[in-house]
Amino acid sequence: MKNKPLLRIRNIILPLVFFLLLISGCASTTQVVLLPDPDGKVGTLEVSNVKGTQTLNQAWQATVSASMDRIPSEPKLLEEEKVRQVFREALEAEPIPPVSFIIYFRTDRSALSTESLTLLTKVMDAILSRKSTDIIISGHTDAVGAIDYNHRLSLRRAKAVADILIARGIDRQNIQVTYHGKGNPLVPTPDGRPEPRNRRVEITVR
Amino acid sequence: METENTSFEPKLEFMKFSLIPICLVFILVIGMAEANEPRAGFVKNVSGQAFIERNKVVTAAKVKDMLRENDILVTGNNGAMGVILQDNSVMSIGSNTRLVISKFAFEPANEKLSFIAQIKKGTVVYLTGLIAKLNHSGVRFETPAATCGIRGTHFAIKVEDSGN
Numbered sequence: 001m002k003n004k005p006l007l008r009i010r011n012i013i014l015p016l017v018f019f020l021l022l023i024s025g026c027a028s029t030t031q032v033v034l035l036p037d038p039d040g041k042v043g044t045l046e047v048s049n050v051k052g053t054q055t056l057n058q059a060w061q062a063t064v065s066a067s068m069d070r071i072p073s074e075p076k077l078l079e080e081e082k083v084r085q086v087f088r089e090a091l092e093a094e095p096i097p098p099v100s101f102i103i104y105f106r107t108d109r110s111a112l113s114t115e116s117l118t119l120l121t122k123v124m125d126a127i128l129s130r131k132s133t134d135i136i137i138s139g140h141t142d143a144v145g146a147i148d149y150n151h152r153l154s155l156r157r158a159k160a161v162a163d164i165l166i167a168r169g170i171d172r173q174n175i176q177v178t179y180h181g182k183g184n185p186l187v188p189t190p191d192g193r194p195e196p197r198n199r200r201v202e203i204t205v206r
Numbered sequence: 207m208e209t210e211n212t213s214f215e216p217k218l219e220f221m222k223f224s225l226i227p228i229c230l231v232f233i234l235v236i237g238m239a240e241a242n243e244p245r246a247g248f249v250k251n252v253s254g255q256a257f258i259e260r261n262k263v264v265t266a267a268k269v270k271d272m273l274r275e276n277d278i279l280v281t282g283n284n285g286a287m288g289v290i291l292q293d294n295s296v297m298s299i300g301s302n303t304r305l306v307i308s309k310f311a312f313e314p315a316n317e318k319l320s321f322i323a324q325i326k327k328g329t330v331v332y333l334t335g336l337i338a339k340l341n342h343s344g345v346r347f348e349t350p351a352a353t354c355g356i357r358g359t360h361f362a363i364k365v366e367d368s369g370n
Binding site for chain 2: 027042065098134
C-alpha cells in the first residue's frame, strides 16, 4: 500500500522523461553563415522559419535557428577563422566554379585568329586548374546564310576549337561538342543580318 | 457481297497499320522517359567515406558520377564531397552530412528553374549559379529548424542535434 504513491509519481515521471527525450531528440539547430563571393562581393541571405526572417548582408555574419517555433537569432558577426574551422571540410571540398569563354570568328570562317589562340591558353589553364573532365564546346553562327549551311559552319567552328585543345593534350572524352547554327544567338537579330557577336564558339569548363 | 468485302478489307488494313505506329509511339515514349531522366549535376571530388543514395540503394560516390533529383548525398566520419550542378552552381559537404536533392529543374527555355535541398545533418557550402540568377526565389535550403531563401550567392549551413 505504501508503494502506491511512489508508483504514481513514476507513472508521471516516466512518460515525462520520455516526452522530453523525444523533444530534444527532434530538436536540431541550424547555423547559417554568409560568405563573401569568390570575387569579394557580398550578397544578401534570408533565413526564415515559420516565426520570422533574419537577413544577413555582411560577410561572416551568422544566424542560428534552434527550432521552427522561435525566430532565428539576431545576425551576429563571427570571426572568419572560426567559420573556416567549422566548415573546413566543406570549404576544402568546394569545387572551383565553372567558367565560360567566347571565341569570335570572321564571316564564314572557322579558323582561329592569333588573339583567339592566346585565349585558348587561358582555357587550358582553366581546364588544368579544375582537373576538368567536363568541357562543353558549342558552335554558333550569325543569321546570314541557309540553316543547313550554318549548322555545318557552327560545327566546323566548334571542332576547330576542340581539335586545338586535344592537340594541346586534353582528353577527347572530356569534351562535348555541340552546334547550334544560327539557332542560339547571343544577340538576337532579324534573319539575314550579319552580327559579329553571334559568330562564335562558347567554351564552358566545369 | 463484293461491295461488303471491299468495304471490310480497308478497315482491317487500317487496324493492322494503326497498331504498329501506336506500339512504336509507346516504345518511343518509354525510351524518351528513360533518356530524359533529368540530370541534376555530377560529382567533382570525393574524399573519405562519401556515398550517393538513390532509391534506397547506397553506392560509394566517385568523381564524374551523375546526380539526379531525389538523390541523397551522404558522408561518414571523415568524408567530404564536392559537386557541380547543371546550372553551374557549386556545392560541397563536410563529414557526417546527409543532404537530399529534393527538387532540381533547370530548363530555362520552359522557365522551369528550381533547386530545393534538404539538409538532415552536417555542413554544406553553396555558391549559387544560373537558377538563382534567373529565378530569385528558385533556390531553397530546408533544415529541420529553418528555411534559407537566397538572394545572396555564397553561404555555409550547419545542422546539428542540439544535444551535441
